[in-house]
Amino acid sequence: MLTEISFPVRYAETDAQHVVYYANHVAWFELGYEALFATLGHPLGEERPRVLEAVCRYLAPIRYGETVTVRSRALGMEEGHLWVAHEILVQGEVRARGATLLEGSGSLYPAPAQPPPERLVGWERLSPRGCQERFPLRVRYAESEPTRGAHFSRYLGWFEVGRIAFLHRLGLDYARMEVDGSPFVIAWAGCRYLVPVRFDQELEIAVWVEEVRQRSFVLGYRLTDRDEHTVAVGRTAQTFVGKDLRPASIPEWARALLLGAL
Secondary structure (H helix, E strand, O other): OEEEEEEEOOHHHEOOOOOEOHHHHHHHHHHHHHHHHHHOOOOOOOOOOOEEEEEEEEOOOOOOOOEEEEEEEEEEEEOOEEEEEEEEEEOOEEEEEEEEEEOOOHHHOOOOOOOOOOOOOOHHHOOOOOOEEEEEEEOOHHHEEOOOEEOOOHHHHHHHHHHHHHHHHHOOOHHHHHHOOOOEEEEEEEEEEOOOOOOOOEEEEEEEEEEEOOOEEEEEEEEEEOOOOEEEEEEEEEEEEOOOOOEOOOOHHHHHHHHHHO
């Protein structure tokens, strides 16, 4: 079962790098599984399945005015939940790919389980270590949805809040790095949603370095509530790029700070 939905990129969906903000790719996945459910004869209204996991690999930038196509297909069940694979294309070129795991939807497509290769492996073991920072958050009204609390794509925005603050404390000023011509881009992002959160709820995000590679580094995230219960965990992989947005080695001064945080 394969569905496609196409639309132009809005200016509001782009960021300071003049490309689509990374959380918007994940929000577009919702359009994909909405179309898939409609094709299966179960159109979604406000009552919709909770997203248990969302992952995305970013292959090439998407810009304002380009027409994107979200292609989605059901992969099969995992413990009664449905994996849906997504591709985001521009003029036939795949610019991103990922997946969503939808709670209690496996009965709509009772096929053997085929977990996607992009899934968030080892999320159960994601726990702060090494140099870590914690930052308070409060769920804004604009981040909530009618029936399920905070929308699943908003968590990636919270990751950014924690990521930029954490890197600032390490001495990595991203705005300065852009001016100096040594920025990074998000190459991969994944989040596992454990407990829904709602408007005005107080949260805390912990951020730490998971891994440092030749051209990229991986950060881990854990969101907890006031009672220190884990509500979500995730990872992002950041790749350093040059002014042409092609992958580049991590500058030695930045590598030293990141390795120090391990």
